[in-house]
Amino acid sequence: MNILSILRNQNFIQIIKFIIVGIFGNILNYLVFLTCFKLLGINYLISGIIGFISPLPILFILNRNWTFKSNVKTTKMNLYIFTNLLGLLVHSSSQFIAFEFIGIPKIYSQLIGQLSSAIMNFLISKFIIFKKN
Numbered sequence: 001m002n003i004l005s006i007l008r009n010q011n012f013i014q015i016i017k018f019i020i021v022g023i024f025g026n027i028l029n030y031l032v033f034l035t036c037f038k039l040l041g042i043n044y045l046i047s048g049i050i051g052f053i054s055p056l057p058i059l060f061i062l063n064r065n066w067t068f069k070s071n072v073k074t075t076k077m078n079l080y081i082f083t084n085l086l087g088l089l090v091h092s093s094s095q096f097i098a099f100e101f102i103g104i105p106k107i108y109s110q111l112i113g114q115l116s117s118a119i120m121n122f123l124i125s126k127f128i129i130f131k132k133n
Helices: 003-008 010-039 044-053 056-067 074-102 106-129
Strands: none
Touching (some): 010 056, 044 074
16 A cells, blocks of 8 residues: 555545544633633633533534534534543543553653544544444
């Protein structure tokens, strides 16, 4: 398999699009967090939750229409939000295990958490939420 066939592969393209949407979501998450925490004076943990949840409807639409080119109804958004909350749990658990049990430095444990939750979210999104009928 040459590099051009890899770049044209639908799964590869979906992964790249999913990453781009994820980066956009992280930027929105952080901007909402900063607004709540710094400007509105809301507790940092509550601001973090608000920041995490707030971009999910936009990300659902981007992933549905652009990443997976799916025609699922917006009623699947509840499952998408639940999956992302589950992803947050997987992220935190992976980060904890990476540092506490494996000894990966805290600064790198974040990357382990991000990677594990991103893989889980991609697979659930592709094969369950935005699955082609």
